[in-house]
Amino acid sequence: MHAELKAHPEYFRRQLVQLADNVHQAFGFAASNVYMIVGEDGLVIIDTTETTAAAKNVLAEFRRITDLPVRTIILTHAHRDHVSGASVFAAGADPEILASARPSGDSLIEKGPHPRPTRAQQIRTRRQFGIGLSYPDEIIGIGIGPGDRPLEGMGAGIMAPTRRIAEAGETIRVSGVELQLVMAPGETPDHMVVWYPEKRILFSGDNFYRAFPNLYAIRGTEYRDFDSWADTLDRLMAFEPEVLAPGHTKALFGRETIRAALTDYRDAIRHVVDETRKGMDAGLTMDELAHSVKLPPELAEKPHLREYYGRVDHAVRAYFTGTMGWFDGNPTSLGPLSPQEEAERFIALAGGAEAVLAAVERARADGDNQWALQLVDRLIAAGPDPQGARRIKAQILRRHAEAQINCPTRNYYLQCARELEQ
Numbered sequence: 001m002h003a004e005l006k007a008h009p010e011y012f013r014r015q016l017v018q019l020a021d022n023v024h025q026a027f028g029f030a031a032s033n034v035y036m037i038v039g040e041d042g043l044v045i046i047d048t049t050e051t052t053a054a055a056k057n058v059l060a061e062f063r064r065i066t067d068l069p070v071r072t073i074i075l076t077h078a079h080r081d082h083v084s085g086a087s088v089f090a091a092g093a094d095p096e097i098l099a100s101a102r103p104s105g106d107s108l109i110e111k112g113p114h115p116r117p118t119r120a121q122q123i124r125t126r127r128q129f130g131i132g133l134s135y136p137d138e139i140i141g142i143g144i145g146p147g148d149r150p151l152e153g154m155g156a157g158i159m160a161p162t163r164r165i166a167e168a169g170e171t172i173r174v175s176g177v178e179l180q181l182v183m184a185p186g187e188t189p190d191h192m193v194v195w196y197p198e199k200r201i202l203f204s205g206d207n208f209y210r211a212f213p214n215l216y217a218i219r220g221t222e223y224r225d226f227d228s229w230a231d232t233l234d235r236l237m238a239f240e241p242e243v244l245a246p247g248h249t250k251a252l253f254g255r256e257t258i259r260a261a262l263t264d265y266r267d268a269i270r271h272v273v274d275e276t277r278k279g280m281d282a283g284l285t286m287d288e289l290a291h292s293v294k295l296p297p298e299l300a301e302k303p304h305l306r307e308y309y310g311r312v313d314h315a316v317r318a319y320f321t322g323t324m325g326w327f328d329g330n331p332t333s334l335g336p337l338s339p340q341e342e343a344e345r346f347i348a349l350a351g352g353a354e355a356v357l358a359a360v361e362r363a364r365a366d367g368d369n370q371w372a373l374q375l376v377d378r379l380i381a382a383g384p385d386p387q388g389a390r391r392i393k394a395q396i397l398r399r400h401a402e403a404q405i406n407c408p409t410r411n412y413y414l415q416c417a418r419e420l421e422q
């Protein structure tokens with residue numbers, strides 16, 4: 001396992017964290033955080049986790065603090081890990097449920113003709129989040145959340161919002177607590193943050209967490225708007241929060257600490273955009289840029305920009321395809337051979353399948369796992385023993401996973417290894 005990931009189980013240890021006299025964070029219970037604001041005669045809940053099981057655990061903890069009814073549930077955005085426990089918090093209280101009126105490509109609370117996730121996206125979601133991998137032997141975490149979290153009732157508690165907040169945002173008053181709901185497109189276009197002016201706490205959804213931002217999710221997402229996300233970070237800074245309460249990972253405290261972290265985040269996104277654009281203008285292909293664009297070391301070393309969740313090279317690819325489409329600009333790529341045909345010719349050129357297999361074994365012995373994967377894929381496509389090649393690929397994936405700092409990548413390798421072994 002990557003040395004930095006060894007600290008994740010302790011970092012994500014379950015706990016209730018008090019952010020102010022009347023504000024509590026349920027941390028480490030689920031992929032995402034849940035917040036409770038205690039008003040005079042009722043509660044506000046912000047986000048609801050990805051499973052009813054986790055939501056029940058969180059609610060039980062909150063009930064040790066107060067038995068006031070839940071008056072309002074606020075959803076920062078419509079991703080599964082934030083909306084799926086709503087029914088648990090709403091039970092017996094009939095609260096108002098508020099969400100942004102903005103549509104989002106992968107919203108789970110949208111009604112109507114919205115396309116449901118494809119089967120391919122569902123399979124890839126399992127791989128990215130390592131759903132079904134054993135803890136702690138295989139999955140260590142998801143990068144921005146714990147690995148040992150309940151999975152029962154995933155998606156089961158989703159409720160439709162009772163009211164949608166329009167573009168201009170809104171100030172609400174619940175049980176004597178005044179909150180501002182503000183549109184803040186970032187990780188998704190429907191993001192809505194919650195500003196609690198009296199306590200100077202900003203609930204920022206997934207526009208910030210302790211990892212390089214996930215500008216592309218390998219589960220398969222549409223283009224995420226890099227410039228909107230960077231602009232939104234400026235808007236978040238303008239609140240001058242004393243506490244930053246993110247959708248994932250721990251809260252940040254102190255005006256200057258928060259300003260510095262949000263500035264780094266914004267600058268990292270802008271850096272990827274600027275460098276990718278420069279490279280595209282210089283005629284570089286997507287593959288070349290994915291290898292050449294790096295964060296400056298002073299940003300790359302910040303704990304909130306480590307690639308535990310998003311990856312810089314994946315962000316570069318996402319920006320390239322989001323801006324230019326799939327064609328990388330190299331005329332060779334306009335009509336390449338099929339993978340099958342390329343593999344047949346590659347194997348022949350290498351001197352046959354046995355020579356390729358020997359090269360796979362040498363690469364494995366050297367720990368050159370990516371090259372081993374690229375070789376073994378040709379044997380799967382066009383070798384005499386595709387089944388045997390698949391078994392070897394599973395072994396390489398397991399080994400390769402151990403070197404990864406990026407949890408989605410690690411989980412994806414391990415889940416695919418399992419699939420190949422079955």
Ligand SMILES: [Zn+2]
Nearest residue numbers: 032081206247
């Ligand atoms: Zn999330």
